[in-house]
Amino acid sequence: MEEIKIFDTTLRDGEQSPGASMNAAEKLRLARQLEKLGVNAIEAGFPAASTGDFDAVKQIAAHIHQAEVTALARASKDDIDKAWGAIQDAAKPRIHTFLATSDIHMQHKLRMNRDQVVEAAVAAVKYAKSLTPNVEFSAEDGSRSDRDFLCRVFEAAIDAGATTVNLPDTVGYALPDEFGELVAYVMKHTPNIHRAVVSVHCHNDLGLATANTLAGIKAGARQAEVTINGIGERAGNTSLEELVMGLFTRREILGFSTSIQTREIFPTSRLVSMITGIVVQPNKAVVGANAFAHEAGIHQDGVLKNRMTYEIMEPETIGLSSNRLVLGKHSGRHAFKQKLADMGYDLSENDLNRLFDRFKELADKRKEILDEDIEVLVAEEILRVPDTFQLDYLNVVSGTMAVPTATVKLKINGETAQSAGFGVGPIDAAFNTIAKMTGTTSKLIRFSVNAISGGMDAQGEVTVRLQENGLVALGKGADPDIITASAKAYLNGLNRLEYMKRNPSISAEERVL
Numbered sequence: 001m002e003e004i005k006i007f008d009t010t011l012r013d014g015e016q017s018p019g020a021s022m023n024a025a026e027k028l029r030l031a032r033q034l035e036k037l038g039v040n041a042i043e044a045g046f047p048a049a050s051t052g053d054f055d056a057v058k059q060i061a062a063h064i065h066q067a068e069v070t071a072l073a074r075a076s077k078d079d080i081d082k083a084w085g086a087i088q089d090a091a092k093p094r095i096h097t098f099l100a101t102s103d104i105h106m107q108h109k110l111r112m113n114r115d116q117v118v119e120a121a122v123a124a125v126k127y128a129k130s131l132t133p134n135v136e137f138s139a140e141d142g143s144r145s146d147r148d149f150l151c152r153v154f155e156a157a158i159d160a161g162a163t164t165v166n167l168p169d170t171v172g173y174a175l176p177d178e179f180g181e182l183v184a185y186v187m188k189h190t191p192n193i194h195r196a197v198v199s200v201h202c203h204n205d206l207g208l209a210t211a212n213t214l215a216g217i218k219a220g221a222r223q224a225e226v227t228i229n230g231i232g233e234r235a236g237n238t239s240l241e242e243l244v245m246g247l248f249t250r251r252e253i254l255g256f257s258t259s260i261q262t263r264e265i266f267p268t269s270r271l272v273s274m275i276t277g278i279v280v281q282p283n284k285a286v287v288g289a290n291a292f293a294h295e296a297g298i299h300q301d302g303v304l305k306n307r308m309t310y311e312i313m314e315p316e317t318i319g320l321s322s323n324r325l326v327l328g329k330h331s332g333r334h335a336f337k338q339k340l341a342d343m344g345y346d347l348s349e350n351d352l353n354r355l356f357d358r359f360k361e362l363a364d365k366r367k368e369i370l371d372e373d374i375e376v377l378v379a380e381e382i383l384r385v386p387d388t389f390q391l392d393y394l395n396v397v398s399g400t401m402a403v404p405t406a407t408v409k410l411k412i413n414g415e416t417a418q419s420a421g422f423g424v425g426p427i428d429a430a431f432n433t434i435a436k437m438t439g440t441t442s443k444l445i446r447f448s449v450n451a452i453s454g455g456m457d458a459q460g461e462v463t464v465r466l467q468e469n470g471l472v473a474l475g476k477g478a479d480p481d482i483i484t485a486s487a488k489a490y491l492n493g494l495n496r497l498e499y500m501k502r503n504p505s506i507s508a509e510e511r512v513l
Helices: 024-037 051-063 077-087 103-110 114-129 147-160 176-189 209-218 240-249 262-276 297-305 333-342 349-363 371-381 426-438 482-502
Strands: 005-008 041-045 068-074 093-100 135-140 164-169 197-202 223-226 389-399 402-412 415-422 443-451 460-468 471-479
Touching: 005 197, 005 240, 024 041, 024 051, 024 262, 041 051, 041 077, 051 068, 051 077, 068 077, 068 114, 077 093, 077 114, 093 103, 093 114, 093 164, 103 114, 114 135, 114 147, 135 147, 135 197, 147 164, 147 176, 164 176, 164 209, 164 223, 176 197, 176 209, 197 209, 209 223, 209 240, 223 240, 240 262, 333 349, 349 371, 389 426, 389 482, 402 426, 415 426, 426 482, 443 482, 460 482, 471 482
Parallel strands: 005 041, 005 223, 041 068, 068 093, 093 135, 135 164, 164 197, 197 223
Antiparallel strands: 389 402, 402 415, 443 460, 460 471
16 A cells, blocks of 8 residues: 655644643653654744744754654745754754745735745745755645646745645635645646655644545645644644544555554543643544443444444554443443443342433433442442332422421331421431431441542442441442432431341341441
């Protein structure tokens, strides 16, 4: 398969994302990871932009040995001098110079006519070529440039010594068919195009960066300029992971390969997110948190039977250990049973059915059910003593201007009872009311609360220790509502006390349940 060169500009164009600036140490760390990832070229920065950027590019040039280290420069001698000063010690240096070629840029930004642009481009490339044989020229806003003028500029740049010519969709304006046709036109109508590598650099303003890049490759481009996680100016750049995995997954159709070590994709994505502070959206292709996660019951059932039913890539390919079955309200019985088995529980059909019903009730309250939630469900529903007391209803009124009041409805030995009571706080009011209804003389000797899962909708777990006539029982309860969790824990402890009273022959170990 023909190889597509991967030119990574995370450290240059990616860093131009608002809030994504990196210091020299962070850029060097990321550059080393990009080399490990296997990119062909690393655009380390824009040395003329600042002293800090110059120093960072210089450090990267000194430490990177396999990938080409590229520095960006405007079409001016001063910029090119700074670029060369930063990368001259690199094992494989490249100067990347650029100049706008669209009428709107030439008229309003450059204040230059076409002949002047050609002359400036040729002068910049020739000067860069006098410093290094590896020179890239970019026609900024190429996708909005006149086609024939674009061919004229590229022909002149190649004659001046450019080894790579880059056709950017700088403002993300092109459509895939349109962009592919433009690349094909340039390939056909630039007489010396065979002497240079044609590159494409697409932005994502219309969400088409990856599609446009693939269209450009199919039309003849052999270098793609990309960033990790698709970060970059405005809506970002072509995403490295999307392009590489697109070429990899559909290689039989497209017929191209890359040098990327795909198992390093996910670790690199995480590193970029950590350094820049830009969180990867959950539904981001390839590296998003949901990219290999399944919640819908139909999908989970299919994936459990054969991954290929709903996964076109293996998660291991990009560096993940496995896919993820997300338990939520859309999950089915098959996925729930598999999760229990993975956690070591082999339940009867009756127990499974009872637990699945409780799981669905909880899933209606929480967006995602974690392993800790399931542990609590098992403890409450399966590994529990018979219920003498069952909570049917709880309502608590509390606040700075109200006396804490609890209204409780219980089933006591199958019979319904209801009462209300007061306390110094909402939990105390609930406990006082339950104690009155159950007739317990036990003392509360321990009360603790823990969050057993993360997030604003986390479940709280309450543990109580009750003592009565020499018997000690632990009670546990969990619920997103901490007052309800407290009531459940108290009743669980009371039920254990009742169980021990009715079974005096149980061992000392069993007495402290």
